[in-house]
Amino acid sequence: MKQYLITDEWSIREDGFHSDYLRMTESIFSLGNGRIGQRGNFEEPYSSDSYPACFVAGVPYLDKTRTGWWKNGFPTYYTRIPRAANWSRIRLRLFDEELDLARWGIDSYARELSMRRGIAYRDMEVTSPRGKGLRIHVEHLTHMARPDLCLVKYQVTSLNYTGKLSLMPLIEANLKDHSEVTGERVWNLLSEGTTPHVAYMHTQTRHEDAQVCYALSYRVGKNHRETPHSPIRIEKEDTIGFSVGIDVKPGDTVSLESYVAIASSLYYERKSLVGTCTELATHARAEGWDTLMEEHCRAWEDIWDEADVTIEGDPEAQQGIRYCIFQLYQTYRGDDPRLNIGPKGFTGEKYGGNTYWNTELCCVPYFLLATSRPIAENLLRYRYNQLPQAIANARNLGIGGGAALYPQVTNNGDECHNEWEITFEEIHRNSIIIHAIIRHARTTGNMDYIASCGLEVMIAVCRYWSRRVSFSEQRGQYVILGVTGPDEYQNNVDNNWYTNYSCVQCLKSTLQAIRLIASERPEDYARICRKTGFNSAEESARWEDIIRRMYLPEDKERGIFVQNDGFLDKELCDTSAIPSEERPLNQHWSWDRILRSCYIKQADVLLGIYLYGQHFDVDTLRRNFRFYAPMTVHESSLSPHIHSILAARIGDMEQAYDLFMHATRMDLDDYNNEAEQGLHVTSMPGAWMALVSGFLQTYVIDGTLCLTPQLPPKWKGYTLRLNFRQRTLRVRVTKEEGVSVTRLSGEPLTIRVYGEERMVGE
């Protein structure tokens, strides 16, 4: 845990420079708008330890798979969103010195990330090695309303310097990134150039020919007035931009506004990319800082109008949950089904910006209830569009017949990960995709998506399950052998309860959907049968048989589900038995030691009980929670919010609150000593889920929205919006006044609060 950031309900603030934590701070202060992402690195060069990076959504590089020892079935390439050009570089030079915070004296220093406005500020007073003092103010934003735009204002006041002060807004190509396997460069430089007003750089990732053009225009002023100047154009192989020299004396302020457009071939024709991009930059400059800033802040206002959650009486929780929501919207706009959300978003290279099951587990449930826009549906469509590759993937692993295994890690639909115990065996991921489809239907109250797309996915996934199970003669039951469950600290196990149970649920809900579509939308049904070759009689019978005879490991005496065969042979102990210097385990123990220990990386049996909550009574939940929670180390970000939800359900609000705070401030407080690698973006909705599914206990039962609100003892109250079946509701829970639910749009609606029906009329 690192706690050096200042608690503030609407901002993240650092007071004083913590160079040891710079990589973490760079993660925390990341900016983005769903199309472009920028770690919070300094605009100017920094010669000490730092991890600067920028990313462009949907621009992948297909790297050759790197393995130690090849396993049959591995994919041939690994996809990743590579670091893009550094588009917001600004160098600051005095006569014979250049700003570098690693070498200059820092007399005062403060950063702020305004979540309300989506702007990062930096204010500092610095002294050069030769004693020249400057005051610097920086504002940086990635434009929320114009997703191709990034703006930086860099303002320098001389404290005691007289002479020429040069500011150099630059775009620096990232030509250093190489494939570690082939040695080839990730980026090709296609062209670059400058005119008096704009500099551009046109690049391309190898193999995919995904193209990105960057164009930079700027304004410069002295003492708040535009000032005549003769820029030097900079045109090097890897750097393009301008150098603007202004004579200053103490008290003078020079201000540079940098307008950078970033256009990719995902949204623009390749051949007009340079033209479009330079035009965007030029146009932005013409519109000017204030106009663009206002538009940007309005866009954030709209987001907060819909998405804000207020918590009274707990500023740390308030800051944390806003931060989660803020970073999620910075990563994903929700308007393009070709895009998805990487576990680190655009805040680090880890996980390559690829799609994991995290999306369905955390982001879909969030967007379903938190917005009235069809964001969740776009996430579902992403998978639908990749169904052909999921079918090819299953075939590649020896399971044909139209069966689909969705990849564990993908960008373009092809599996690209290569740990056999994950890639081949963490097959439970197939279930959450179906679960998300069902949840979508349940929350929106309509079957349109299932009829048009979803059912094809469901059938293909069920076909996978029906061929992936084995029949154990010994048990007279179906078993699922050789899997890795959600708990990745147990590999290649047999009969992971979660996997077996979720397989059965996939089969059941698909059969149900088939019956419904067949009877209510016979034309859709006929089309789907034609397209998939679904043989109802034969396939349904097999699925029914699996449903009936699936082995689900249970310990009757303890009254718990058993995570997997053999789990109870382990030496069962509490996480308190682990010396604190050995945590997180994955940074200290060898892999085999982790595997044979009882310690659970993340909710596994408990995840199943959360997802299929309506099937289990509170006593069952309590017994399982009390058995598994003490062994869980939460070394996955997908875990604490699930435990928080369940703790709330069994009424253990103290534990629920602690786990909520873990989920909510995971990165701000760096629980697992890894925030420097990037933020846990796909788990950001976890904070909200802990609140909505845990404290508020939101359920949809027989089509009715049911709430059973609780308040953590510390809180005075909380307020948020829920979107349900074309209505937007405002829910407010306070200690003083209890629960109030208001309808903000849509038809009147009956809901249940604490089991009592309540009409939400206005």
Place this chain on the structure above:
Amino acid sequence: MKQYLITDEWSIREDGFHSDYLRMTESIFSLGNGRIGQRGNFEEPYSSDSYPACFVAGVPYLDKTRTGWWKNGFPTYYTRIPRAANWSRIRLRLFDEELDLARWGIDSYARELSMRRGIAYRDMEVTSPRGKGLRIHVEHLTHMARPDLCLVKYQVTSLNYTGKLSLMPLIEANLKDHSEVTGERVWNLLSEGTTPHVAYMHTQTRHEDAQVCYALSYRVGKNHRETPHSPIRIEKEDTIGFSVGIDVKPGDTVSLESYVAIASSLYYERKSLVGTCTELATHARAEGWDTLMEEHCRAWEDIWDEADVTIEGDPEAQQGIRYCIFQLYQTYRGDDPRLNIGPKGFTGEKYGGNTYWNTELCCVPYFLLATSRPIAENLLRYRYNQLPQAIANARNLGIGGGAALYPQVTNNGDECHNEWEITFEEIHRNSIIIHAIIRHARTTGNMDYIASCGLEVMIAVCRYWSRRVSFSEQRGQYVILGVTGPDEYQNNVDNNWYTNYSCVQCLKSTLQAIRLIASERPEDYARICRKTGFNSAEESARWEDIIRRMYLPEDKERGIFVQNDGFLDKELCDTSAIPSEERPLNQHWSWDRILRSCYIKQADVLLGIYLYGQHFDVDTLRRNFRFYAPMTVHESSLSPHIHSILAARIGDMEQAYDLFMHATRMDLDDYNNEAEQGLHVTSMPGAWMALVSGFLQTYVIDGTLCLTPQLPPKWKGYTLRLNFRQRTLRVRVTKEEGVSVTRLSGEPLTIRVYGEERMVGE
């Protein structure tokens, strides 16, 4: 299976050029003398598909570990014996053409590898693209009596060519090999040069500074007489040697003898390496071809005197078993405890020339009985010398207290492999090291080695086991979780019967040895206790408890031991259910599919029954054999001979014979479609073991050598030597005359044949 080689009892012969099988032929025709190894590639350049390689024993390169995804506990580097310089290159040039079998016409072609003499011959008539005809005869040997020497005779007769014929004996540095991880070159070139008589090249592997010097001298003759000539010295960065031009007309024969010395820093001072090496080459040239050849053949005669096995009535078996013995002695001289035997010897790069448990499983039992020299003891000492690293290895994996886990793969004693399911979990390897020590004592009849070295190893291994087991409260028994057994087609399983059983045997035999040493050699015992800190009371009690309460999975109904927990939940089927085009499985099925299938890569339960054979009655063996053998695919070379031995024991001589042939001709007939990568050198003793432990049923029971000979129906008889407790016996089994055992050296001895005592007096 590929069957293009000619059956011959003393030779491997290829008649006609099979370019498609060239890589395999290169493996098969490999030459070596335990210090240097040479694949059977052509001396002259070949521009089509080929895999030329030479190796120098004990000259490793420490490469950085290459992984896809890092697991905690992985070693930092991977050790391998890199390809050395090509020391036997000979180019042949006519006026404007150079010999290249990929481009020239081949009018006749024959190769022979004489196993009796250890010489490879090649005879061919070739026609150049411009119609020049040559007859070529090549002889190549790595000198068995002078392990630093390699000789080539290259003899060319002009059929229709008039003009200058150039022969160029060269040493070509291997500067192309790079680390795939760091990109650095494997070899540094330290110096090179030529004098009129000798060319040398001095090289070094990075990191280790293991040095190798090569020196080449030659003689050239025309029509069987030395001929005056003016050689051109060749001195390029990567090539050193001579070019010798001789004028020829049709009918003339030019003959080049190349004398190459190869000296490494393992045996010579670094600073005198160049001097020593050039001296060795010069001296060899002075002694001349005939002298050296005679000495070499005599050395092989001595080997065959001791090691030959004759089989009457089955030339394929005869050829096969001689080939196995031949390649084993080509790989390992047995006189240097710093060296061991790589699974591919010096016939390919796979497995990096490193040491695996193969050595203890196959080579130690062979050398114990097949030779009176202390070769097996040197192999044991290799492990003893590496005990400190084995202790460090266990500590690295979280198991301290003087416990040792021997590496799965090593060159210098450090673990260097990085598949977690193997490196961390295939821990049964620890047991075979103890088993080899015990077998050594049982066969030699004395405890000297145990007292001086072995017991330290045994205690350290037992300490590992005692900390690696877990106690299952549920079962009230000890369990061993998260292992990979000998069958690598099941990973991370619990309670692999073989592992659990062999753990118990380690503990038992160590306790027994401790009692013996304590009572009979109290000084040794005291020294060992001091050195290891062995606490007899406490540690013995724990070990006894584990012995008493170890869980050993069994299926009482079937009367079998269960390979591991969950094995019987698999869909159990015969290997005949696998389509032949899908074999070997590891080249066709994805890893997860292999893992969840019932198919067994190699003897696992059956290996335990073989190793601890005296504990099990024939009925138990039969039931287990009939259960497991039909599921075994033998995709490891460590398997068929074990099955053959057990089949012989249950009297199924048909299966025993088939499996013997599999073990014996594995590479010659290329059973698993991989001979091109190199030969299964460490499994070569398997052929002999199938004969001695299977057909002959050799056992040591209570110190008495017991034989229960059988004959495969096809055979007339077989003859071999056994060495047992300072005696050398000749055993002959024939259909006509039964069993005769003759004493060739040592004191008279009582043995048992078919359970009957027999005095072997002469």
